[in-house]
Amino acid sequence: MTFPALAARLRTFLLGFSGTSLATGLQVVLLPWIAVSLVELPALQLSWVQASVLLPNLIFLLFGGALADRIDAARVAALSCIGLALCHAVLAYHLMHSIPSLGLLLMYGVSLGVCTAFLQPARETLVQRGAQQPPAGGRLQEGQVQHLVTWMMLAQYGGQAVGMLLASRFDSWGAEALLLIQVAVLLCAAGFFISLRRSGTSAEKPTKKLPRALLEGFAEVRKSRAIFELVLLVGFNGLVHIGVFLVVLPLLAESYARGASYYAWLQIAFVVGTVTATAVMLRRGQGYHPGRGVLMCLLYSAALLIAISFGPTAFGLALLCACWGAVAAASAALGKSIVQVLAPEQVRSRIISIYQFSLFGSAAIGALLAGVISEFTAPLTTLLWAGIFSLLAFVLVWLSGALRKLDIRQPQGAEE
Secondary structure, eight states: OOHHHHHHHHHHHHHHHHHHHHHHHHHHHHHHHIIIIISOOOHHHHHHHHHHHHTTHHHHHHHHHHHHHHSOHHHHHHHHHHHHHHHHHHHHHHHTTSOOOHHHHHHHHHHHHHHHHHHHHHHHHGGGGGTSOTTOSSOOOHHHHHHHHHHHHHHHHHHHHHHHHHHTTHHHHOHHHHHHHHHHHHHHHHHHHHTTSOOSSOOOOOOSOHHHHHHHHHHHHHHOHHHHHHHHHHHHHIIIIIHHHHHHHHHHHHHTTOHHHHHHHHHHHHHHHHHHHHHHHHHHOOOSOHHHHHHHHHHHHHHHHHHHTTOOOHHHHHHHHHHHHHHHHHHHHHHHHHHHHHSOGGGHHHHHHHHHHHHHHHHHHHHHHHHHHHHHSOHHHHHHHHHHHHHHHHHHHHHHOTTTTOOTTSGGGGGO
16 A cells, blocks of 8 residues: 555544544533533533433443444444534534523433444444555554654644634634534544445454453453553543543632633643643654553642642643643543553454443543532642642552553563
């Protein structure tokens, strides 16, 4: 295959991925701000709305990974994009006539969560298809996989940054116009993903029943100590870090009394940090010991959470959010590279879905816990405890050693 053909496929994948990320960037600002500013929900009910997007992962994410392994992942990703576009279109239509209720926002969040649970493992399974046309060739080298994952993360964070910039126009454009932008972008992303579908002879039909296929994915995770430890660690990150980010940050932003634009700018600052860190990793590479990098990111996150708990100025909070974004991006890129390198191709989608199940399933629980804690104590206190627990988790995982000792040049070493 010629280089231009490879570049064209990679561009197609990145355009589809960045389109879904742009829609996500809009969503992470729009949904909580509609809940806080239009519906005027208190902290606990805000946590329900945020968790409603994440809870479907507990049920559907594993099935999404199994489905992407059994049929073409490109088709699953395209159909998921169409489903998301329909969800946004329905809410936009309702907003044109009345203010939504808590019940409607919960239904909207659950619908988004179901579609996203099928989209996430499918689109990330396509990352290596951006480099080679199936069923061509053998396995990519570790450095190539890391390079592709870094490009994927750059498309994700760049798309989210654009989405958040658009969301900062909430006060002047209104939620309806921004929701319709999401609809248009997701339909375009569906077109890009469907163009990546496998051509020629279809993949071999799976012989295993779905429950057994799911169990096989868990067995593969358990075989590798590094992947198993990583799955546990991202579960902790979802419980503590994402839960805090989703619930405490909008409450903290509201306390500064600067409107939706300030909350959007905090999100933008976070994403600027993610884009910067990903661009640096694209230039310098990830190295041969990504597990150590993941652990150091956990330590830095703990320090940042404790720093924010001291109540910075509005500018200081934005600066700390940018640093938090850089750390989160590095951790995500390193973790996903570990999964892409170590996971066998025939179960890769299932392992990716288990990784994301651990992250987003625990994030739903974390959002509820953060809402309950913030209902009875100050948001800054919630941040302080999150930082302390992160320090304890760092010590435990460092002493365990599987991630700390991982060298991707010797994948079998992860299974000591």
